[in-house]
Amino acid sequence: MKILIGKEEYPIRELVDTGEELNIIPEEIAIKFSLKTRKLNMNLRRIGGHTTxxxxxxxxxxxxLASGEETQIHFFIAKGSVDTVLGRQ
Incomplete structure (x- = not known):
């Protein structure tokens, strides 16, 4: 799947999780696409007890989106190596 952020395509190996309410991307992607961000300090406990x-x-x-649908979403930016997660909108 690919999404277009600004004018650049971002191929993602995403996990579309309809039970998840957050869209999560790794910090390196936010930097690559120069996303405008604000600081946040939150720990998320994931399935299996892992913390992000x-x-x-x-x-x-x-x-x-790959379907051509244009939308605006909130990306929560995670520290370290994480898979991109697209939650329900």
Missing amino acids: SLVEISEFTPII
Whole structure:
């Protein structure tokens, strides 16, 4: 799957999780696409007891989905190596 952030395509190996309410991307992607962010300090406990540190949020980020649908979503930005998770909108 690919999403368009700004004018660049981002191929993602995503986990679309309809039970998840957050969209999570790794910090390196936020940097690559120069997303406008604000600081956040939140720990998210995941399935299996794993904890993910959410360090920033990019709000109302315009994207184009592979289907061609244009939308704006909030990306929670995680520290370290995490898979991209697209939650329900």
